[in-house]
Amino acid sequence: MTPFTENVIKLIKQIPEGRVMTYGQIARLAGSPRAARQVVRILHSMSKKYRLPWHRVVNAEGKIVIKDEASYHEQILKLEAEGVALGSLNEVNLETYRWLP
């Protein structure tokens, strides 16, 4: 476990309901501005071991770019359940929902 990983986990756990963060934003706050992929990896693997709100993390466009379709739909449902309005292309209005720590 690295400090970066811990930071990422902490940040994700801090995201309130009804808000979202982007991968790049998390990477930046965790100390590695270009390490979005690590955030992805951490989310992917850690969400299984820890209970992380991974569904509150979207890409820089506010869209969900997950490969696994089951998880993709699950994320949409969870976001809607928390009050996040999704566009016709399942995109989040980051101006409105982006969480700033």
Next chain:
DNA sequence: ACAATGACGGCAG
């Protein structure tokens, strides 16, 4: 132990 990969992002062309 080593190589490939991965829910992305930014800069270059």
Next chain:
DNA sequence: TCTGCCGCCATTG
């Protein structure tokens, strides 16, 4: 403006 390539580095096979 839009497309594509490269960086990033922990985790997984």
